Amino acid sequence: GQQLNQSPQSMFIQEGEDVSMNCTSSSIFNTWLWYKQDPGEGPVLLIALYKAGELTSNGRLTAQFGITRKDSFLNISASIPSDVGIYFCAGPRDDKIIFGKGTRLHILP
Amino acid sequence: DVKVTQSSRYLVKRTGEKVFLECVQDMDHENMFWYRQDPGLGLRLIYFSYDVKMKEKGDIPEGYSVSREKKERFSLILESASTNQTSMYLCASYSFGTSGRHTEQFFGPGTRLTVL
Numbered sequence: 001g002q003q004l005n006q007s008p009q010s011m012f013i014q015e016g017e018d019v020s021m022n023c024t025s026s027s028i029f030n031t032w033l034w035y036k037q038d039p040g041e042g043p044v045l046l047i048a049l050y051k052a053g054e055l056t057s058n059g060r061l062t063a064q065f066g067i068t069r070k071d072s073f074l075n076i077s078a079s080i081p082s083d084v085g086i087y088f089c090a091g092p093r094d095d096k097i098i099f100g101k102g103t104r105l106h107i108l109p
Numbered sequence: 110d111v112k113v114t115q116s117s118r119y120l121v122k123r124t125g126e127k128v129f130l131e132c133v134q135d136m137d138h139e140n141m142f143w144y145r146q147d148p149g150l151g152l153r154l155i156y157f158s159y160d161v162k163m164k165e166k167g168d169i170p171e172g173y174s175v176s177r178e179k180k181e182r183f184s185l186i187l188e189s190a191s192t193n194q195t196s197m198y199l200c201a202s203y204s205f206g207t208s209g210r211h212t213e214q215f216f217g218p219g220t221r222l223t224v225l
Contacts, residue, residue, distance in 0.1 A: 033214070042113070042199050042216030043152075088152065090214075095140060095159045096167070097203070097214055101151030 006100035019076040021103040023089030032072040033090040034063050113217040121223045128187040132200030139204045141183035145196040190224045197221050
């Protein structure tokens, strides 16, 4: 089936550092979605991207829709402890949403 | 501000029991989904429904069935629970906006099911 490949699988960073993660696909998506899942909770949508090349920010988060439509990037600036969690990329395909396997972010004190 | 609710946060059942997981959304969404989430495997789609009484198999439907009798309610059924169905189960719903753009897909808080 369709796959979204996320990297890295996990990250260990110091508080205050910037974070970059990405998502790639072998096929084109017309919408890219980025979710965050806090421990023990369901995922929550952070940013939605609808146009190739689009760069969208939500506070300290910035996401970009790759120009080829086959990738997307999420950056977090000046990380804080509450940024800990799993970040998923996703894209609608027919009536479904396809998810990557997630990037788990750990923040060291 | 309740959007998607799931009947239980934690559930413990025995092998062979019939298990019902209920999901209710209050946003009048057409599409509803059941996923399971396991470490290292991400979110895997079990079943989804795009209308009342309609259902479609996802990537891992074996051992599960679903019911959508009302628009707001989507139930996941484990006919005979097995230990390999121990997992976190997440329900979600969404609909496309009038512009054709995807609107936010809301997830429930999840049900952590343990089958002994």
